[in-house]
Each structure stands twice: as C-alpha cells, then as structure tokens.
Amino acid sequence: MKPAIRQPIDARARQHAAYWAFLVHRVSGLALAAFLPVHFWALGQALHGEAALEGFLRWTDAPLFKLAEWGLVVLLSLHLMGGVRLLLIEFGTMGGLRKDWIAIGLGASLCTGLMLAVSLNV
Numbered sequence: 001m002k003p004a005i006r007q008p009i010d011a012r013a014r015q016h017a018a019y020w021a022f023l024v025h026r027v028s029g030l031a032l033a034a035f036l037p038v039h040f041w042a043l044g045q046a047l048h049g050e051a052a053l054e055g056f057l058r059w060t061d062a063p064l065f066k067l068a069e070w071g072l073v074v075l076l077s078l079h080l081m082g083g084v085r086l087l088l089i090e091f092g093t094m095g096g097l098r099k100d101w102i103a104i105g106l107g108a109s110l111c112t113g114l115m116l117a118v119s120l121n122v
Contacts (some may be wrong), residue, residue, distance in 0.1 A: 021102045025082030028075040035072060066120050070113065077112040081105030 011017055045056045059065070085101045 012013065017099050017102050021082060021105070024078055025086070028079040028082070031075050032072075034077060070116055072119065073116050074113040077109040078092060078105070081109050 042056060046053045047070050060069075082105060085098075088101060089098070
C-alpha cells in the first residue's frame with residue numbers, strides 16, 4: 001500500500017468569509033464550553049448559603065466582570081447566529097456559503113452586544 005501523498009495547504013481558502021465564520025463559530029463554542037464549569041460553580045454558591053451567594057453577587061458588580069459578561073453575551077450571539085447560518089445551509093432551499101447570511105449574523109451579534117453595553121451602564 002502506498003503512503004498517502006500530502007497535498008499542499010491552499011491558503012486561499014482561509015481568506016474566504018465562510019472560513020472566518022467557521023472559525024468564529026468554533027472558537028465561540030469552545031469559549032462557551034469553557035465557561036460552563038465557572039457557571040456551575042457560581043450556581044453552586046447558592047448551596048453554601050445565602051451569605052456565600054451574596055458575596056459572589058457582590059463580586060460580580062465589578063466593571064471587569066461586566067465587561068466579561070458583555071463578551072460572553074456577544075460570544076453566545078455569534079455562536080447562535082453561526083448555528084442558524086449552518087441550519088439555513090443544511091435545511092434551506094438555497095445552498096452554498098452565503099456571504100449575506102454571514103453579514104446578517106455578524107450584524108445581529110453586534111447589535112446584541114451594543115444593546116447589552118447600553119443597558120449595563122458601566
């Protein structure tokens with residue numbers, strides 16, 4: 001059996017908007033997965049009593065935490081819109097890697113981030 005011949009990597013594909021949409025979807029999913037243990041730990045503070053939960057909630061009023069909260073919401077929105085885009089490609093009547101769906105998803109995520117930033121009043 002012959003060894004497989006490795007093809008050179010075509011860097012042009014990494015310049016396409018669909019590649020960047022894939023990369024944002026993958027990275028946002030990994031970041032959200034990394035956040036889950038922290039979220040469960042925060043919820044677990046309620047099991048240690050009211051004082052522990054109150055101390056944690058007081059800590060979350062810090063501006064740095066508000067910035068992280070904003071980033072989390074933007075990541076969640078980006079991941080959601082990337083997933084909707086993939087569903088439209090898979091189950092929609094129009095196939096292909098539509099750049100306008102990427103732009104709509106990015107715009108919706110940015111609007112979500114701006115609305116949260118305005119509502120945080122940091």
